[in-house]
Amino acid sequence: MLSKTVAELSAALDRKDVSSVELTQAYLDRIEKLNPDLNAYITVCKEQALKQAAEADKQRAAGNGTPFTGIPIAHKDIFCTRDVLTTCGSRMLHNFVSPYDASVVERLQQAGAVTLGKTNMDEFAMGSSNETSYYGPVRNPWDSSRVPGGSSGGSAAAVAADMCAIATGTDTGGSIRQPASFCGITGLKPTYGRVSRFGMIAFASSLDQAGPLSKSAEDAALMMNAIAGLDSRDSTSLDHPAEDFTAHLQQSLKGLRIGLPRDHFTADLNPAVQTILQDAIKVLESLGASVTEVDLPHNHLSVPAYYVVAPAEASANLSRYDGVRFGHRAENPVNLEDLYKRSRSEGFGDEVKRRIMVGTYALSAGYYDAYYKKAQKIRRLIKQDFDEAFKSVDVILGPTSPHTAFKLGEKNADPVTMYLEDIYTIAVNLAGIPGMSLPAGMLQGLPIGMQLVGPAFSEARLLNVAHQFQLNTDWHQRRPEVK
Amino acid sequence: MSWETVIGLEVHVQLATASKLFSGSSTAFGAEPNTQANIYDLALPGTLPVMNEEVLRMAVSFGLAVDAEIGKRSVFDRKNYFYPDLPKGYQISQLDHPTVGKGSLRIVMDDGSEKVIGITRAHIEEDAGKSLHEDFQGMSGIDLNRAGTPLLEIVSEPDLRNAKEAVAYLKKLHSIILYLGISDGNMSQGSMRCDANVSVRRKGETEFGTRTEIKNINSFRFVEKAINHEVQRQIDLIEDGGRVIQETRLYDSDRDETRSMRSKEVANDYRYFPEPDLLPVVIDDAYIDAVRATMPELPDARCSRFVKQYGLSEYDADVLTSSRAMADYFEQVAQLCGDAKLSANWVTVDLLGLLNKQDLEIQQSPVTPTQLGTLISRIKDNTISGKIAKTVFEALTEGESDVDQIIESRGLKQVTDTGAIEKLVDDVIAANPDQVAQYKGGKEAVFGYFVGQAMKISKGKANPAQLNELLRKKLSE
Structure with missing residues (x-):
């Protein structure tokens, strides 16, 4: 039962095969059993979840249900939740209880979802392995010596290990898609502005976007129905007509034009991953899609551009953590400077400090033009590349990550090696367009994801392609044996 | 040696909106500390700014009032610095694309002479909170009620040549702001605050001297005093062989002097960059015309x-x-x-x-x-x-x-009855034969004396025109 999709569980709840309280209790039991090893959750909201479940059962019985009524979900600990600890994976917020709910949290609550808890993540979403969390690394359910990816590693591991039905995540440079790939699940990063950032703790404001980590494309569509849409509390939220993301899932792929970026399929890509992708492409071709090559000539500049823009924005976004009003505060400061220095030195981990320093440097007088301005130029070029490519293709397909999940500690020594993890995903954030990762195969017992990218507001199309692929493959149904 | 003074003013005007620039908190003055600060004003994680449109209307109306170029696309930027009364660790301001661009203001001096003062720009930004250093036993208290109140910072060109011109400019600005109703302009409550950039140079020189910035001037009178004091200080310094260093100075109205604030070796680097949480504010001619139509x-x-x-x-x-x-x-x-x-x-x-x-x-x-x-x-x-x-x-x-x-x-009604005035005139003439003789002898100036006497007797109530007429008539008889 716990491995079922939201769509299946919703039907089971409707049929009264199971109640939300039973389902919630079962997930809570599984969390209690697995979390000591996987460390996917930072906070589990046992009592609150059971209360919400009881209420949801009543709503469903009264016929007031939505597909999410009574569905046990998890939130990445980057979303503010009223009266529940919100840490963002940082010591800085180890004691922070938000007085308000994030827009995403509020909307899912209104849809009747049950919140099981808050999932582990890289500190302030800065990382690709979930190893920078103050609360310790998350382990990959497929192999506990490996990382689940990051920064939404806790959400990805929780979904893969059936510790929740579906989870929320955020993606600034690949933080939904890469962990989805490493954990063998489906993850969608929507168009920038499609999902409100209100109440989502900022890493890089112009890149951050919330989205689902799920067991199927259909589930991702269901969650998008709940969370997407204009929010007056986020000025960058887009006023795009509401749409039913499930409406086009069944659409045929006949005539679909798929583009393969030439520079993604080079000798640098693991040949086994290439083979897996070729097989996936064959499936899509058999469904009526055609394939051509496309050029993204500036893609190779995406990682350097990203590592200027994102840290620059982060350096300012993280200035509010000063020990004055909330969060970690150094004990017995002798003066203001001491309060700032020690609160921030003690509260932030190394990776966060590194990025604050990089960002501060990039914005400094004399360096601004050479770094920040140039990065913004590259960003425009990258967007133009995509615009150009989407004149001849509907979606772009490629790898999500160059390889399968790596071992804990394997890439910690050199930050740049870690940064290159996101080589295929970062350009999508810089361009503000939607991208998703879905399971495409297995390599030595570990899942491999493929990435689908489309033009702005093409989520429904991406979900359609992914759903059709999942109707014809079973990679997304593979589950790890967790002991 | 004669000197010329060069002054430019930066004036911060608190805009009289009901709520703050980027949050719904009230802007009323004088509430209990921190009762007008919501989750955004406290900079809680996850909060985002939402622009108060009224601020834009006020800024545009000011721009139109000083014949300024109106920014059709204004962009907010983050100005980064750490201070406890700046909750986000950055102030949202406008750097390269302010809402109000180049404009000008006409001032009239006491002698009736006129001068046009250039306005460089006026940009919208958030005010900071207040740090309270008393009553906390060696610690500081922070009041965030003011944090996020909308400000319009109006920057003048260095066109002012003396303290009186600076005061005239400031008064004119004050007047325009009150005409427009965009601020209460109350200087003592800080609704209008003035920083003065002051330098001196020898007459005839074309290069500007090194300037100092005087902060904390909170009345028209102090503007004049502070500038005059600073000008004299700079002249004395140079004439004694010293040189002015670029620094920020604080005006102390109690002692009538300016003194150096904590001088910094290097200028602050605010690391401005475009605010990613806000979209550029785009307005068209129709919007500008609509604002113009509502202006007094x-x-x-x-x-x-x-x-x-x-x-x-x-x-x-x-x-x-x-x-x-x-x-x-x-x-x-x-x-x-x-x-x-x-x-x-x-x-x-x-x-x-x-x-x-x-x-x-x-x-x-x-x-x-x-x-x-x-x-x-x-x-x-x-x-x-x-x-x-x-x-x-x-x-x-x-x-x-x-x-x-x-x-x-009080019986102040004027006496206009011809008979009564005629009697008054007769009495005065009868009582002052010497003066009558003088007058008749050609000493015209004595006439005023008669008027004075008549007024004195009538306690000022005699109608002056009638009195004059009758006096002349009777004296020439």
Whole structure:
């Protein structure tokens, strides 16, 4: 039962095969059993979840249900939740209880979802392995010596290990898609502005976007129905007509034009991953899609551009953590400077400090033009590349990550090696367009994801392609044996 | 050696919106600390700014009032620095694309000379909170009620050449802001704050000298004193062989001096970059026209109208339109009594004299426009003379309220009865034979003496025109 999709569980709840309280209790039991090893959750909201479940059962019985009524979900600990600890994976917020709910949290609550808890993540979403969390690394359910990816590693591991039905995540440079790939699940990063950032703790404001980590494309569509849409509390939220993301899932792929970026399929890509992708492409071709090559000539500049823009924005976004009003505060400061220095030195981990320093440097007088301005130029070029490519293709397909999940500690020594993890995903954030990762195969017992990218507001199309692929493959149904 | 002073002013004006620039908190002054700070003002994680549109309208109306270029696409930027009363660790401001661009302002000096002062720009930004250093036993308290209040920072060109010009510029700015109703302009409460950039150079030089920035000037009077003090300090320094260093100085009004604030070796690097949480603010001509349509008549336009419509002198018209409240006051008086010139005299001389003496604003005037209008009407209809009117005016300032009652109860009514005046004239002539002889001998100046005597006897109540006429007639008989 716990491995079922939201769509299946919703039907089971409707049929009264199971109640939300039973389902919630079962997930809570599984969390209690697995979390000591996987460390996917930072906070589990046992009592609150059971209360919400009881209420949801009543709503469903009264016929007031939505597909999410009574569905046990998890939130990445980057979303503010009223009266529940919100840490963002940082010591800085180890004691922070938000007085308000994030827009995403509020909307899912209104849809009747049950919140099981808050999932582990890289500190302030800065990382690709979930190893920078103050609360310790998350382990990959497929192999506990490996990382689940990051920064939404806790959400990805929780979904893969059936510790929740579906989870929320955020993606600034690949933080939904890469962990989805490493954990063998489906993850969608929507168009920038499609999902409100209100109440989502900022890493890089112009890149951050919330989205689902799920067991199927259909589930991702269901969650998008709940969370997407204009929010007056986020000025960058887009006023795009509401749409039913499930409406086009069944659409045929006949005539679909798929583009393969030439520079993604080079000798640098693991040949086994290439083979897996070729097989996936064959499936899509058999469904009526055609394939051509496309050029993204500036893609190779995406990682350097990203590592200027994102840290620059982060350096300012993280200035509010000063020990004055909330969060970690150094004990017995002798003066203001001491309060700032020690609160921030003690509260932030190394990776966060590194990025604050990089960002501060990039914005400094004399360096601004050479770094920040140039990065913004590259960003425009990258967007133009995509615009150009989407004149001849509907979606772009490629790898999500160059390889399968790596071992804990394997890439910690050199930050740049870690940064290159996101080589295929970062350009999508810089361009503000939607991208998703879905399971495409297995390599030595570990899942491999493929990435689908489309033009702005093409989520429904991406979900359609992914759903059709999942109707014809079973990679997304593979589950790890967790002991 | 003669010196020239170069001054540029940066004026922060708190815009009179009901809520803050990027949050819904109230902006009312004087509430209990931190009762007007919501999750955004506290910079809680996950909160985002949402622009208050009223601020934009106010900024654009100011821009139109100073003939400025209006930014059709203004962009907010983050100005980064750490301070406890700056909760986000950055202030949202506008750097390269302010809402108000280049404009200008006309000032009139006391001698009637005019000068046009360039306005470089005016940008929208958030105010900071307040740090309170008393009452916390070695610690500081933070009050975030003011944090996020909308400010318009108006930057002038270095076109001002002395402290008096600076004051005239500031007063004109103050007047425009009050005309537009975009701020209460209260300097003592900090709704209008002024920083002055001051430098000196030898006459004839074209390069600017090194400037200092004087902060914390919170009244028109202090602007003049602070600048004059700083100018003298700089001149003394240079004449003694020293040089001015670029620094920020604080004006201490108690000691009437400026002193160096914690001097920094290197200028602050604010690491400005475009605010990613806000989209650029884009406006079109229709928006600008709509704002223009709601704007009141401004001081310069009102001044020209006063000259044309009422036949006032440029100077009087300028004084009367220097504040919206004063111009409104004048027009009420003029309308009531039907004599604009006489009204202008009374307002600019008697009323302003009184207000200056008692250090009052026109809004606090003890004499209402209706009272003054009635008083002038009584001069016009010959009930009292202009001179007696001063007595009535004084009674009004002392709290009596009914003009006619004052005239009645004190018996101030003018004597216009020809018989009575003729008797008065006869008496004066009879009592002063020597002076009559002098007058008849050609000493015209003695005439004033007769008038004075007659007025003295009539306690000022004799109608002056009738008195003059009869005196001349009788003396030439």
